[in-house]
Amino acid sequence: MDHHDYDVIIVGAGPVGGRAATLLSQQGLKVLMLEEHKEIGRPFQCAGLVTPSAMDAVEAYDTVLQEVDGALIHGPSGTLVPVGTEGTLRTYVVCRKRFDQFVVQQGMEAGATLWLDSIPLDAQPSDTGVDVVVRKEGEEQTLSCKLLIGADGAHSWTRRTFKMGRMKELMIGFQTEVVGYEGRDRWLEMYSGSAIAPGFFAWVIPSGFGTHRIGLWSTADRLDGRSIESCYQDLIDHPLWKDRFANISEIARYCGPVPSGMVKHPVKNRVMLLGDAAGMAKPTTGGGLGPGFHQIQCILKPLVKAIKTNALSETNLKAITKQPWNAMKKEQDRARALRNLLVSDCTDEVLDKHFINFAHPDTLNLINTIGDIEKPVPLGMALLRQVPAFRPLALKAGVRLLLS
Numbered sequence: 001m002d003h004h005d006y007d008v009i010i011v012g013a014g015p016v017g018g019r020a021a022t023l024l025s026q027q028g029l030k031v032l033m034l035e036e037h038k039e040i041g042r043p044f045q046c047a048g049l050v051t052p053s054a055m056d057a058v059e060a061y062d063t064v065l066q067e068v069d070g071a072l073i074h075g076p077s078g079t080l081v082p083v084g085t086e087g088t089l090r091t092y093v094v095c096r097k098r099f100d101q102f103v104v105q106q107g108m109e110a111g112a113t114l115w116l117d118s119i120p121l122d123a124q125p126s127d128t129g130v131d132v133v134v135r136k137e138g139e140e141q142t143l144s145c146k147l148l149i150g151a152d153g154a155h156s157w158t159r160r161t162f163k164m165g166r167m168k169e170l171m172i173g174f175q176t177e178v179v180g181y182e183g184r185d186r187w188l189e190m191y192s193g194s195a196i197a198p199g200f201f202a203w204v205i206p207s208g209f210g211t212h213r214i215g216l217w218s219t220a221d222r223l224d225g226r227s228i229e230s231c232y233q234d235l236i237d238h239p240l241w242k243d244r245f246a247n248i249s250e251i252a253r254y255c256g257p258v259p260s261g262m263v264k265h266p267v268k269n270r271v272m273l274l275g276d277a278a279g280m281a282k283p284t285t286g287g288g289l290g291p292g293f294h295q296i297q298c299i300l301k302p303l304v305k306a307i308k309t310n311a312l313s314e315t316n317l318k319a320i321t322k323q324p325w326n327a328m329k330k331e332q333d334r335a336r337a338l339r340n341l342l343v344s345d346c347t348d349e350v351l352d353k354h355f356i357n358f359a360h361p362d363t364l365n366l367i368n369t370i371g372d373i374e375k376p377v378p379l380g381m382a383l384l385r386q387v388p389a390f391r392p393l394a395l396k397a398g399v400r401l402l403l404s
Contacts, residue, residue: 016275016292017151021107031112041097065208066093075355076193076348154257156277167279168261174228175215177252196235198222199344267317283336298324357389
């Protein structure tokens with residue numbers, strides 16, 4: 001295959017696919033994005049939080065609906081832990097449709113091509129390239145490229161087609177958009193307990209113009225046969241908090257998977273996975289934009305060189321991605337181990353005790369000093385080392401981290 005229609009074909013024109021298209025196109029590569037839907041940014045399946053580092057990467061500030069300074073976190077019995085500082089930005093709430101469109105538009109402005117209503121039907125790698133059969137607006141055609149990137153979400157066609165493995169965890173998320181909730185300006189709220197989000201938490205996020213996003217997430221094994229919608233209703237009807245939700249009116253609802261834990265084979269011969277397709281969502285918050293952006297940024301220089309020289313065998317791609325992606329995977333595994341120790345594997349009784357300890361002024365000061373939504377492991381380790389009440393967990397933490 002001496003001629004290729006494109007250097008790179010990216011399956012999925014979400015924010016991670018759009019970011020990859022931008023970075024690769026800026027290096028002079030010919031890139032095609034395939035999007036199965038007829039518009040960018042639909043369906044919407046995200047809480048819509050974007051960290052400052054991810055926002056700074058794309059500068060999509062016009063898509064921001066609300067800035068958030070912190071979180072009011074409620075324990076199972078109502079203990080309040082306020083994390084954050086008034087007037088100090090912690091994260092952004094965005095319109096995800098506009099955000100996705102903005103990032104994909106950046107890719108197009110950098111030179112990438114976008115095909116809507118287009119899905120891959122087959123892909124056959126060889127020593128020189130990949131033949132990809134695409135159905136575009138109902139008509140089939142075959143394209144050739146050097147590298148195929150799957151940025152096609154939790155149910156990735158690319159991952160399934162090339163048998164690249166499964167993510168370690170697949171959480172289930174459910175969310176509504178409501179009016180009528182009265183919360184603290186510039187602060188989101190989080191609720192915990194087995195009745196509403198077994199092993200995880202529920203959230204209320206201000207989304208501007210008097211609206212809020214109310215949602216929760218958990219795993220199928222922790223739900224133990226319950227539906228995620230029934231947990232949502234248990235939050236709305238919870239005796240401690242039902243007055244907060246008494247006047248809400250639902251205007252939209254969404255449900256979707258949250259994949260976390262990098263898959264076993266994120267690369268194969270001339271094929272690569274990015275973002276949710278690779279299982280890159282953070283196990284502590286479910287956020288996937290930051291890790292997805294970093295995943296392509298940290299390998300950009302050697303990857304571009306490999307594409308230009310058409311050296312994209314599985315061996316070469318593994319060499320390019322091994323060190324930076326293994327570091328990301330290790331961080332994921334450590335964060336999950338600490339999350340399970342401090343939150344997910346705890347009974348409500350134990351979690352209540354943790355919240356009482358979290359609420360201590362010295363602990364809150366530590367959380368606000370060290371806490372970073374992008375890097376939860378340093379905070380978790382600091383809690384275990386410096387907070388006397390958590391020191392008995394240090395040995396368990398060490399074992400879990402060694403095994404992670």
